[in-house]
Amino acid sequence: MELTINGQRYTVADEPARPLLYVLRDELGLTGTKFGCGAGICGACTVHVNGQATRSCQTMIATLAGAQITTIEGLADGERLHPVQQAFLELQVPQCGWCMSGQMMTAAALLAANPTPTHEEMIAAMRYNYCRCGTYARIGRAVMRAAELMKERAG
Amino acid sequence: MKQDTSPKRWRMTRRGFLIGMGLAGGGLALGAIFGLPAARLALADMFADVINIPSNMPREPQLWFTIQPDGRVTMTMPKVEMGQGVHTALAQIAAEELGVSWEQMQVVQSSSLGPVADGAGTSASYSVISLFPLLREMAATLREMLRTAGADQLGIAPAQTRIEQGFVVDADQPARRISFAELVAQPRNWETPTEAAPLTPPERWQIIGQPVPRLDLPAKIRGEAVYGYDARIEGMLYGAVARPPRLGAKLRRAAAGTARNRPGVVEVVIRDGFAGVVAESRLTAYAALNDLELDWELPPPFNLAELQARLAAQAGSGTVIQRQGDAAAALRGAGVIEATYQTPLAAHANLEPQAALVDVQPDRVRAWVSTQSPVQVARTIAEVIGRKPETVEVTPTYLGGGFGRKVTTTVATEAALLSAAVGRPVHVGWTRTEEFRYGYLRPPTYATFRATLTDDGRIAALVQHHVSGNVLFDLFPPPLRWLFGSDFGGWRGARLIYDIPNLEVKAQTVDLPVPTGPWRGLGLLANVFAVESFIDELAVAAGSDPLDFRLRHLPDTATGNRFRAALEAVAAMAGWYDQPPPGRARGIACSIDAGTIAAHVAEVGLVEGRLRVYRVWAAVDPGVAINPDGLAAQTEGGIMMGLSAALFEQITIADGRIEAGNFDRYPLLTIADAPEVFVQILRSGDQPFGGGEPPMGPIAAAVANALARLTGERRRQWPLV
Numbered sequence: 001m002e003l004t005i006n007g008q009r010y011t012v013a014d015e016p017a018r019p020l021l022y023v024l025r026d027e028l029g030l031t032g033t034k035f036g037c038g039a040g041i042c043g044a045c046t047v048h049v050n051g052q053a054t055r056s057c058q059t060m061i062a063t064l065a066g067a068q069i070t071t072i073e074g075l076a077d078g079e080r081l082h083p084v085q086q087a088f089l090e091l092q093v094p095q096c097g098w099c100m101s102g103q104m105m106t107a108a109a110l111l112a113a114n115p116t117p118t119h120e121e122m123i124a125a126m127r128y129n130y131c132r133c134g135t136y137a138r139i140g141r142a143v144m145r146a147a148e149l150m151k152e153r154a155g
Numbered sequence: 156m157k158q159d160t161s162p163k164r165w166r167m168t169r170r171g172f173l174i175g176m177g178l179a180g181g182g183l184a185l186g187a188i189f190g191l192p193a194a195r196l197a198l199a200d201m202f203a204d205v206i207n208i209p210s211n212m213p214r215e216p217q218l219w220f221t222i223q224p225d226g227r228v229t230m231t232m233p234k235v236e237m238g239q240g241v242h243t244a245l246a247q248i249a250a251e252e253l254g255v256s257w258e259q260m261q262v263v264q265s266s267s268l269g270p271v272a273d274g275a276g277t278s279a280s281y282s283v284i285s286l287f288p289l290l291r292e293m294a295a296t297l298r299e300m301l302r303t304a305g306a307d308q309l310g311i312a313p314a315q316t317r318i319e320q321g322f323v324v325d326a327d328q329p330a331r332r333i334s335f336a337e338l339v340a341q342p343r344n345w346e347t348p349t350e351a352a353p354l355t356p357p358e359r360w361q362i363i364g365q366p367v368p369r370l371d372l373p374a375k376i377r378g379e380a381v382y383g384y385d386a387r388i389e390g391m392l393y394g395a396v397a398r399p400p401r402l403g404a405k406l407r408r409a410a411a412g413t414a415r416n417r418p419g420v421v422e423v424v425i426r427d428g429f430a431g432v433v434a435e436s437r438l439t440a441y442a443a444l445n446d447l448e449l450d451w452e453l454p455p456p457f458n459l460a461e462l463q464a465r466l467a468a469q470a471g472s473g474t475v476i477q478r479q480g481d482a483a484a485a486l487r488g489a490g491v492i493e494a495t496y497q498t499p500l501a502a503h504a505n506l507e508p509q510a511a512l513v514d515v516q517p518d519r520v521r522a523w524v525s526t527q528s529p530v531q532v533a534r535t536i537a538e539v540i541g542r543k544p545e546t547v548e549v550t551p552t553y554l555g556g557g558f559g560r561k562v563t564t565t566v567a568t569e570a571a572l573l574s575a576a577v578g579r580p581v582h583v584g585w586t587r588t589e590e591f592r593y594g595y596l597r598p599p600t601y602a603t604f605r606a607t608l609t610d611d612g613r614i615a616a617l618v619q620h621h622v623s624g625n626v627l628f629d630l631f632p633p634p635l636r637w638l639f640g641s642d643f644g645g646w647r648g649a650r651l652i653y654d655i656p657n658l659e660v661k662a663q664t665v666d667l668p669v670p671t672g673p674w675r676g677l678g679l680l681a682n683v684f685a686v687e688s689f690i691d692e693l694a695v696a697a698g699s700d701p702l703d704f705r706l707r708h709l710p711d712t713a714t715g716n717r718f719r720a721a722l723e724a725v726a727a728m729a730g731w732y733d734q735p736p737p738g739r740a741r742g743i744a745c746s747i748d749a750g751t752i753a754a755h756v757a758e759v760g761l762v763e764g765r766l767r768v769y770r771v772w773a774a775v776d777p778g779v780a781i782n783p784d785g786l787a788a789q790t791e792g793g794i795m796m797g798l799s800a801a802l803f804e805q806i807t808i809a810d811g812r813i814e815a816g817n818f819d820r821y822p823l824l825t826i827a828d829a830p831e832v833f834v835q836i837l838r839s840g841d842q843p844f845g846g847g848e849p850p851m852g853p854i855a856a857a858v859a860n861a862l863a864r865l866t867g868e869r870r871r872q873w874p875l876v
Contacts, residue, residue, distance in 0.1 A: 022437060031381070032378020035508070036506045036587070037587040041818040042818055095239070096237055097238065098555030101378045123827050127826050131826075133792045133796070134793070134795025136824075137795075
């Protein structure tokens with residue numbers, strides 16, 4: 001079957017009962033998306049499916065025919081970082097970095113749907129992504145900063 | 156992948172340095188031979204609570220820097236980057252003394268075979284402390300050599316030059332200058348300084364002390380950083396290993412069963428006590444584990460309550476780790492205040508589970524491992540598959556969290572066994588369930604306290620009986636266990652800092668049927684929780700403000716004065732003497748670890764009866780911070796991790812099995828429960844102390860003290876929520 005990932009088409013073996021995460025990482029070499037729990041709890045594997053933040057460890061590839069999939073590797077516009085990436089870098093958010101692809105994909109989906117979230121809306125969107133290094137204070141500030149950057153870029 | 160940096164020729168200098176010339180590309184390199192640097196011995200005396208300072212740097216040339224003809228300086232890192240920012244901090248120290256601009260610095264990771272293999276690994280907040288003197292000395296020596304060469308080229312005396320951003324500059328005519336890059340590009344007989352190179356005085360530091368951006372973040376932001384779980388090479392396969400149904404179970408007999416019939420299975424590997432599968436995909440390898448026929452010898456089952464009872468039974472036995480006056484005599488009589496504190500078994504919950512890629516070939520073995528101890532891992536692999544250690548190269552990747560859990564990485568041995576059986580590279584990446592159940596845990600602690608107060612509200616006598624499971628003892632040979640008597644990892648943070656005329660602290664270590672080991676800070680978080688909670692209880696009994704009570708008991712020593720400065724700083728930040736907002740209360744606590752002092756104030760309330768931590772203020776004195784933003788980040792993160800542990804986490808055991816198999820049974824702190832954190836970094840000298848663990852020390856106690864103030868009820872066990 002065919003998958004469309006970051007605007008590119010990939011042909012993968014037609015074994016539909018495989019979660020997208022394993023196909024991305026082990027078959028296609030897109031290791032930016034991380035394995036954390038395999039149970040849809042920690043959020044490390046978050047990607048976009050048709051713009052929605054989605055747990056790739058819980059998403060069977062059979063459900064993805066014709067879908068637009070975006071991973072962390074496709075978040076930037078070439079050399080130009082996505083505002084969320086720019087803000088996470090500016091505020092020096094990551095520590096170990098393992099959860100960060102999932103954090104940034106969740107944040108980017110939030111801001112695409114709601115470019116001016118309140119603090120409460122930000123928390124509501126980000127609260128299902130674990131960070132064991134405990135960078136939460138900076139994550140919160142960076143998501144709000146990314147909203148500003150998006151506005152600046154649009155203006 | 157790795158550039159060839161082996162010098163063609165090494166020359167010994169007077170000061171024990173080695174200079175390498177004729178590098179590929181024409182650069183200049185500086186290395187050093189060292190066994191146990193004297194600086195480390197001096198430092199050992201400074202940290203009574205940290206007496207494990209392993210140093211087994213090999214007595215081989217260690218290549219630290221190469222100056223490339225294009226002016227870039229490549230520094231090879233002996234320490235691994237697990238999010239603590241150590242690569243950046245070490246590069247800052249080097250850049251400062253080399254006299255190059257920050258933009259010229261780049262870093263590469265050393266493997267277990269060098270060029271700067273470090274047998275001590277990356278742990279115990281010791282990277283910056285231990286390497287600071289050595290790095291400065293080496294970088295300054297290299298700088299002075301370049302200065303001499305540059306002065307020669309400019310036709311002036313070295314004293315007439317200054318070093319500026321990678322240039323040797325004529326001090327009288329600054330337009331006359333020559334770059335390091337030009338100097339190393341020319342053939343030259345490099346002279347070594349006859350005297351010790353002068354170190355840049357702290358008041359002239361330009362890069363040390365600056366919040367420069369982390370070197371590893373651009374790749375992490377783009378998802379391009381490679382961790383152990385991400386390691387990939389051509390032709391690799393995936394492995395999975397059979398796990399016991401109960402802790403301590405031994406594999407009596409194993410057979411392949413129907414596993415080989417499953418499409419995609421390459422090999423079933425059965426050895427003494429080990430059964431694993433190699434397959435074309437990870438999912439196939441794990442699925443095939445169900446096809447194996449396994450016969451386990453099961454030890455008797457046990458549950459959590461039995462473990463806790465074992466600890467309680469040992470209170471009062473063990474070795475004395477602190478003594479002053481005669482506490483036992485002073486405690487005879489009335490008015491004794493008593494309390495017992497307990498902390499549970501806990502998981503590291505590093506979000507990247509154990510992972511390794513190992514390629515066993517006839518002539519050599521290469522491995523890429525998410526590990527804090529690459530040299531140890533290489534030795535273990537060599538031993539298990541019967542190879543010479545010098546043919547095994549372990550390259551540490553970025554770590555998706557370490558927290559002590561990647562000090563020992565058996566996953567690399569598993570991948571090596573599987574790869575040896577198939578002759579192809581094999582990746583093993585543990586599932587979350589394996590991570591929870593088949594590694595090691597933070598041990599439980601049990602600490603009882605008894606104390607009396609004088610009439611004027613001072614502590615007259617205090618006894619602590621501390622009991623912990625193993626932290627570092629499993630890594631020790633029996634004679635050392637006997638020598639130390641108790642596990643200093645277990646009692647890290649349990650010694651009191653206060654001036655108490657009659658004081659005794661006894662520590663006991665208990666073997667448990669659950670594997671336990673180092674967790675960020677070792678005993679620090681749990682033990683400071685107990686000590687600083689009890690100090691708070693004594694303050695209440697004495698009718699004192701908890702801050703005043705602490706200040707009154709600080710010794711009149713340099714360390715005592717550092718504590719005073721930190722406590723006063725955090726009190727000022729938090730507005731300690733002001734009323735908190737309605738329905739909230741504040742608590743205070745402090746600690747010292749790896750030389751660094753931390754003082755926290757936590758502000759808590761109850762939301763529908765549930766504990767909520769709103770704000771935390773932290774004053775941290777690391778001596779001097781190499782990178783203040785990096786230290787602030789470690790403080791913020793340590794506070795969050797400590798809160799998660801104290802508020803929510805505990806591993807439970809039933810029928811000899813760890814119950815948590817995923818985060819549904821072991822939830823972590825989320826952003827929804829994260830407090831606001833305010834950090835102030837203090838400076839008390841020119842020597843940097845530890846940064847990765849010490850700033851988390853007081854958080855659990857500060858929260859427990861705030862909660863007791865709010866409700867009038869003292870909580871002496873985690874989880875607090």
